[in-house]
Amino acid sequence: MAWDPSQYLAFGNERLQPALDLLGRIPLEAPHTVIDLGCGPGNVTKTLKGRWPGAALTGVDGSPEMLERARAEDPDIEWVEADMNDWRPEAQVDLIYSNAALHWLNNHDVLFPQLVKHLAPGGYLAVQMPRNWGAASHTSITEAVHDGPWRKMLEPLLRPAPSHAPSYYYDLLAPETNTLAIWETDYCQILDGENPVAEFVKGTQLKRFLDALDEPVRGEFESDYRARILAAYPKRTDGKTLFPFRRLFILAGV
Numbered sequence: 001m002a003w004d005p006s007q008y009l010a011f012g013n014e015r016l017q018p019a020l021d022l023l024g025r026i027p028l029e030a031p032h033t034v035i036d037l038g039c040g041p042g043n044v045t046k047t048l049k050g051r052w053p054g055a056a057l058t059g060v061d062g063s064p065e066m067l068e069r070a071r072a073e074d075p076d077i078e079w080v081e082a083d084m085n086d087w088r089p090e091a092q093v094d095l096i097y098s099n100a101a102l103h104w105l106n107n108h109d110v111l112f113p114q115l116v117k118h119l120a121p122g123g124y125l126a127v128q129m130p131r132n133w134g135a136a137s138h139t140s141i142t143e144a145v146h147d148g149p150w151r152k153m154l155e156p157l158l159r160p161a162p163s164h165a166p167s168y169y170y171d172l173l174a175p176e177t178n179t180l181a182i183w184e185t186d187y188c189q190i191l192d193g194e195n196p197v198a199e200f201v202k203g204t205q206l207k208r209f210l211d212a213l214d215e216p217v218r219g220e221f222e223s224d225y226r227a228r229i230l231a232a233y234p235k236r237t238d239g240k241t242l243f244p245f246r247r248l249f250i251l252a253g254v
C-alpha cells in the first residue's frame with residue numbers, strides 16, 4: 001500500500017514511545033552491524049544511530065514515500081528499498097531491530113526463525129508489533145466493511161490477527177535462541193483533536209481500505225468508520241481522548 005508519512009507521523013510521540021522502550025532493553029554495547037527492518041520515515045532509525053554512532057546502520061523499507069522522508073532525515077544512513085519478505089543481509093548482522101513493521105507480513109512461523117538465522121553469535125532480534133486487534137479501533141474496521149455496500153470490494157482486504165499471542169512466538173523462537181524475553185505493554189495514549197483515534201488508525205490499518213475505494217464511496221466508508229470510533233472513544237470533559245493500545249515485544253538473543 002502507499003504510505004503517507006505525514007499522516008503516520010501525526011502521532012509521532014505515541015508511535016515513538018514503544019520504539020524507545022524496545023531499544024532500552026537491548027543489551028548490546030557496540031554492535032558493528034544494525035538493521036532497522038521496516039524503517040518507515042527513519043525517525044526511529046536516527047534514534048538507533050544516536051545510541052550506536054559507530055555501527056554500520058541500514059534502514060530497509062518497501063515504501064518509496066517513507067524512504068524519501070527517511071533520506072531527508074539523514075542522508076548518511078544507508079537506506080535500502082526492499083520487500084521485507086525477500087530481504088536477506090549479505091552477511092550475518094549483530095542486531096535486527098523492527099518496530100511496528102513485521103505485523104504487515106504473513107507467515108510468521110517461517111519468518112521469525114529465519115530472521116534469527118541472520119544474526120551473528122551474540123546478536124539480537126528486537127521486535128515490537130501492535131496487538132490491539134480486539135479493540136474497537138480495529139474491530140470497527142471489520143464491522144464497517146461488513147455493514148456497507150462496499151463489502152464485496154473490501155472484504156478480501158481483511159486479515160486475521162496480524163500478530164499472535166506471546167506463547168506463539170515463544171514456541172517458534174525458544175528452540176532457536178539463547179535468551180528470550182517476551183512482554184506486552186498496554187499504553188494508555190492520551191490524544192488531542194477531533195476523532196483522534198480515527199486519525200491515528202488512518203495512518204496505518206485503515207489506509208488500504210480507503211485506497212481501495214473511489215469517491216464518493218470512499219468518503220461514505222470513512223464517515224461510517226469515524227462514527228463508530230467516536231461512539232467507542234468519547235472525549236473526556238477536558239477534550240482529550242483516551243486510546244488504550246496493546247503492543248507485543250520480543251527480544252531474542254543467539
Ligand SMILES: C[S@@+](CC[C@H](N)C(=O)[O-])C[C@H]1O[C@@H](n2cnc3c(N)ncnc32)[C@H](O)[C@@H]1O
Nearest residue numbers: 038039040061062063066083084099100101104
Ligand atoms: C507502521 S510503519 C513503521 C515504521 C517505523 N519502523 C517506525 O517505527 O516508525 C510500517 C512500515 O513497514 C513497511 N512495510 C510494510 N510491509 C512491508 C514489506 N512487505 N516490505 C517492506 N516494508 C514493508 C511500510 O512501508 C512502513 O514504512
